[in-house]
Amino acid sequence: MKSYLDAAATVPMRKEALQAYMETAERAFGNTQSLHDAGTEAAEYVDSCRRIWGTLLDIRPEGFYFTGSASEGNQLAIRSLLKGRSDHCKKIIATPLEHASVLAVLHELQSEGYHVEFLPVDENGNLDMGAFELAVNEDTALVIMQLVNSEMGAIQDVAHCAAYAKRWNVPVHSDMVQGLGKIPINLSASGVASAVFSAHKIGGPKSVGIVYIDPSIHWQPVYEGTVHQGGFRAGTIDVPGIVSATIAAKLAAAEQPESYRKAQMLQSFLAEHLPADVLLAGNSDNKSPFIQGLLLPHVEGQWMMLECNRHQIAISTGTACKIGAGEAMSAMLAMGFESDEARKFIRISFHNSVEVKDLLNFLEVVKNSMHISEMHF
DSSP states (O other), X not given: OOEEOBTTTOOOOOHHHHHHHHHHHHHOOSOTTOOSHHHHHHHHXXXXXXXXXXXXXXXXXXXXXXXXXHHHHHHHHHHHHHHTSOTTOOEEEEOTTOOHHHHHHHHHHHHTTOEEEEOOBOTTSOBOHHHHHHHOOTXXXXXXXXXXXXXXXXXXXXXXXXXXXXTTTOOEEEEOTTTTTTSOOOHHHHTOSEEEEEGGGTTSOSSOEEEEEOTTSOOOOSSTTOOGGXXXXXXXXXXXXXXXXXXXXXXXXXXXXXHHHHHHXXXXXXXXXXXXXXXXXSOGGGBOTTEEEEEOSSSOHHHHHHHHHHTTEEOBSSOGGGTTTTHHHHXXXXXXXXXXHHTTEEEEEOOTTOOHHXXXXXXXXXXXXXXXXXXXX
């Protein structure tokens, strides 16, 4: 690809993370459940990674669990917390901007007798706090609140929501995948009961999700008889993947301030050079500069994505976990856009390798497409 502008979907593995994976696979090949020395050594690697994650996110290390993806992590965390709640608590509060993995499990839970209340957001994707405070009560089983929206980068005030929910002893689960390595994250200060992160968004391997559940919160295993990771997830632990993910997280955290400044610069450049008829979704003062949702005036997003690909520029029409299933559409509709407008949505997203020249390549394709459209009409 000439210009890779789809970092919210995934980024290349860091060389350091790849090297860590290979070295760990050779040295710590044991099963962490085995009682011999090889198993003990593998378990020590994982414990060391938990301590590093605890330091990076300022939280108790024993609360970390590792899954096969952040999507799986979201589903296991949500269900584990719900199994630990009182039977009379059957209301779940969420936003319509959640990731596909969260929306999928919420749909399942509705069929299992839970009432899911999706709270309104404004035209910038920000939660209506008044509606939130009215919705939380003694019957609320769980609040689900994504930190950074995957489509256009709106940042929710998760800490405020968690503090308010705590008055009712209601736990908050937060998908923080698009925040790690992008904005400062302090889990202790956030007050959440659980949070989920993804390795491959920060230069780690795919198939590694990182889940935190506050050890003081009561939860129950989703699957009976599970022995790995205290019953949180079945299956032999992927020690090389976890070590690789941890190395990537350390590097991403160290780079975060400079990465943010660069993303802000790219966001400003994009806003200054966009054609006048292209709408930049969200409020730049309260969103992640790494994610840019754009609404085109003339063509559907799918057409523009294919046209950019023809010019070796990678963009997306929304979250890769639900391409073609309308997640971006539902997000835009929730923000008050009409369906015809929402179909013209595209997303570009930044990582450390993106430069101004990549935006110029993208803008050239957009401007040429608008010129061609004018000629046809």
